[in-house]
Amino acid sequence: MKETLLKFLKIDRRWIFLALALILFTPIIKPIGLPNKTISKDVQNAFNYLDKVPAGSFVLFSLDYDPSTRPELHPQAEAALRYAFKKNLRVGIVTYIAGSTGLIQQIIEKVPAETGKINGTDYVVYPYMANALAAMTQMASDFYGIYDKDIDGRDARSLPVMKGVRNYKDIPLILSITGTSILDYWVAYAGDKFNVPVVGGVTAISQPGYGPYLQTGQLKGLIGGMKGAAEFESLVKEPGKGTSGIDALNLAHIMVLLLILTSNIILLVVRYL
């Protein structure tokens, strides 16, 4: 008995690798659809702010993440964009990270087509700007001072989507989805300084750091990590990669805990045998 238990303890780790791989891969092929029970307060707030924006208004999405943080942030961006289109909002997309351009392209190829939204009339993508701070300060007085052409080279002022938008006063909401500290800049230079409501989407690792901003109301809502993405998706009723990701993670997390518990229980049993 003791020998078999000890053998189990020293199992070839490749079996553990295989188990983890299977556990994470299977829900992708066949989603389990485990229910997502609680909606955290911050995600609810983020959703409420997006929900409250009157139809036809212009919102600014700042998508600043690269492929390394994609699994957590891309679903957030997709869900938010889908909902904005559902509510007939006009969307402007800006970015300050070079690696985001490819990912923004992917969203643009996929989401607008589902709802028949047209580039230039319902949404617009602006080119990458290296200096976020300069852009944010400029947008307070004149949006077109820094974004005079969209990413396709068209004159921004002439686009129907930008009608009536001159600076922050005409933008009722800024949504910043990022794996970097750009959200801090938005809160400081748009939210604090010019009282533009800012809602954020961040990775699970950065999430705890924004507690202070949420407490003081400088940040109006926060979507954190893949779990936040799943909650947001259930609120906007558009299940996507966030939900299926949480499904997969469900089992993986339980597996880690079971493994640690098992190994320690085996040790205890062996010691008393």
Place this chain on the structure above:
Amino acid sequence: MKIIKNYLPLAMVMVMGVLMLASYYVPHKYSVDYVEQMNKWENIVFAFAFLLGLLSLFVSHYGKIRRRHDGWGYSIFVFVGFFIMVIPALMSGGKQMIDGQVTGLGWSFRYVYNALSATMFAVLAFYIVSTAYRSFRIKSAQAFVLFLAAFILILGKVPLGQMAWDSVMHWTGYGIDSVIEWIMSVPAVAGKRGIMIGIAIGAIVTSLKIIFGIERQYMGKD
């Protein structure tokens, strides 16, 4: 000669260090401009430091290829990888998208660099799990506390875990969400703050040592 080789560089550290330190606290326009100028210079010098690393990599792998050292074939792939990223960059002027079309650089970034770097980090997940099984030994009260904190966090981040907690602990009236929030905003903060303050003190002392020339390792051999 000793002056140019030893004393001048040390003097430069002190002057640069003290000036940077002082300018942070002086709100005068000259000081702000100085800091901005130094930031720009630092970016440029740092870019050359990268060049140092790059050249050292190339020299070492080229040497391997030339001497037909063991595994020299793989060294060729280092250069292949380098050119896969650099040549499209040169062709498209460093842009990943032009006029809404993905450029060669964009393609390389997405399908080569991204696949490689994300996978490298993802492989760590496997090692975390296998190490958790084989080495996470709860042998003391302190290790148990660590395990407990990790347990609550890992469990509470997934819906299944939340449901499991509720089925066992619903009598407390606190969902696992609020427990996690408490842990993250009270005891974890205390631990993190202590570490940050300790590190800050250490960093300040080391920086002062460097500025005053007590710490000279980075200068290399005399």
Place this chain on the structure above:
Amino acid sequence: MTETTWLIAGAWISAGLTIFLFSFLYKDNPFFKIAEHLYLGAGMGWWFQVYLYNIWKPKVFEPLAGGDYFVLIPALLGLSLVTQFIPKISWISRYGFTFMMGYGAGLEIPARLSTDFMSQIAGTIKPFSLMASMSGFDILNALIVAAGTICVLFYFFFSVEHKGSVKKISNIGIYFLMIYFGAAFGNTVMARFSLLYGRFDDLYTSSAASNFYATQLILVAMAAYFLIHSFLGKKDQVEEAH
């Protein structure tokens, strides 16, 4: 080549590289080594072009071409770093290094003082100034944070011997540290799993029919390689034994 061909080629290449890197989990093999060296080169290549187009071109070449010779100073300091390779004149590199070290050390002190030192202490004390408007539970929490921080600092205070009451306090500090590490571990696990899930998701997309079943075919090829390799290995062993 049309755009779809590029997309399919991309799917094959990224699926292939991903699987090559993962194959290390089973056993070290040449495919993994190839992918590993490619990663090294591609990483350096990516950063090279980032620095080229964001720093060298706009901040060095263009100003120089336009007659602004001021940038020669940092450029020369930077170039001096490269002399590290030539032993006879490697002392020139000291100028570049001392510039960076002086800048870094000088910047570090105020940055650390204000963000990591002052604001952390301020953050710990601030709740006590708002005591009137806080619930009993909040006051308790603020006390725990303050007490915990002090206990942790006691643990790190190595110039005093840990005996008696100092030892008791630093032991409490260790518990706070354990909670922090446990929470950090939990977060890390979640982040890494998310990343891994992302890779698997990409592999799954590459396994679609439109991509000619990239993932499956590459997996089968790798499995075949391992089988043949171990079979040949056993044959060699048997031959050696004879």
